[in-house]
Amino acid sequence: MKVPLWTAAAALVLLLPITGCSSGESDGSKEVKFGYIADFSGAAVLAVADKQGLWTKYGLTPQLKAFTNGPLQIQALGSGDLDFGYIGSGAAWLPASGKAKIIAPNMLGIADRVITHADSGIKSITDLKGKKIGVPEGTSGDMILQLALKQAGLTVKDVQKVNMDPSTVVTAFSAKQIDAAAIWYPLIDTIKKNVSDLVELTKSEDFYPQISFPSSFVARNEIVKNDPATTTKVLKVIQEADNWIAAHAPEAEQLTATFLKAPAEQFKGASAVTKILSTSELVKLTGDGTVGGWYKNLADIFVDMGKLTQSPDPNTYFTADLYKSAASG
Structure with a gap:
């Protein structure tokens, strides 16, 4: 990547210090170092795990650290x-290139426009030809733009793509500089506070279910290979939390705000721009190859974007069998 691929909410998060969950470490508990992003899809599982005591239930003590993006x-x-x-x-191109293992799919992003x-x-994507478009390089927004252009028979060479960080996009669009x-x-x-009459030309859901945009939980290659027992315990925490979130989305928004010490209104409605799936749904979709298809489609896009030279088999970096066995045990 020319600029590290950022996750969709990178501009909104604060870098937080390492902290443990409130459950604390107990005798025989296994410490795990766990990174996250301080947005709804990145922190809801951890907020629920903390509140529900899931780490203690599975004999784990997490040391948590917030990051502003996935590549870090x-x-x-x-x-x-x-x-x-x-x-x-x-x-997701980084696990696809062998730098980590995806151990669990998370929520599907449907927030991009x-x-x-x-x-x-400008009435359609076709009308963007020759126009100046602000986009954070290598983000899910960049992916949506390239998909939309391809669908319209255009490429990024047909438009004036201006790489900007997310906050600059907000400012530039509001000022009509793009x-x-x-x-x-x-x-x-945030843009709508200054621009009440914006038009959405395309959205994530326009490509669903043919193309989906899952966030994911990842692990060190070595820990998956050498310590599958701990990986399975972590998966059980994630899966139980996922089930709770799927059944209590509004409450999960509040829990996430509390967990991150953020204003509740910052997360209100966050679940509406994510597609939340229960563990049973994700297990089914993993078993029938749908989840693998999500990652395969993403890898194909990354090849088009020049991030990967080839699109690998998802089975080489998504531990589907481990995910399914954790749910059944």
Whole structure:
């Protein structure tokens, strides 16, 4: 990547210090170093695990550290500074290239949009030809833009793609310094405070279910290979928390805000721009090859984007059998 692939909410998060969950370490408990991103999809599982005492239930003591993006966590996994972590769909090319293992799919992102101003004269993606588009390089917004252009018979060479960090996209679009933007919620909510008449040209769900954008939990290659027992315990924590979130999405928003010590309104409605699946649903979709298809499609996109030279078999980096066995045990 030219600029590290950021997960969708990277601009919104704060870098938080390492902290353990409130359960504390008990005799015989296994310590695990776990990275996360301080947004809803990145922290909800940890918030629920903390509140429900799931770490203690499975004999684990987490040392948690917040990151602003997935690639930094992959680096930390590679150096041994983390055992487990969380990445958005924009960083999935890194496990696909062998730098980590995906141990569990998480929520599906449906927050990305290509937007323009109502008075821009742009009525469709085709009308973006020659137009200036602000986009954070290598993010899920970048992926949506490239998919939309391809569907319309265009490429990034047909538009003026301007690489900007997410906060700059918000400012530039609001000031009409760019014709369009490839960005996501809740940043679009921020834009709407200044631009009430924006138009959404395309959205994540336009490509679903043919193409989905899963966030994922990842692990060091070595810990998956050498300590599957601990990996399975971590999976059980994730899976039990996933089930609770699927059944209590509004409460999960509140728990996540509390866990991150953030205003509740910052996370209100966050579940509406994510597709939350229970563990039983994810196990079924893993078993029938759907989840593997999600990762395969992402890898194909990364090949088009120049992030991968080839699209590998997801079975080489997604531990589907381990995920299914953890759920059945």
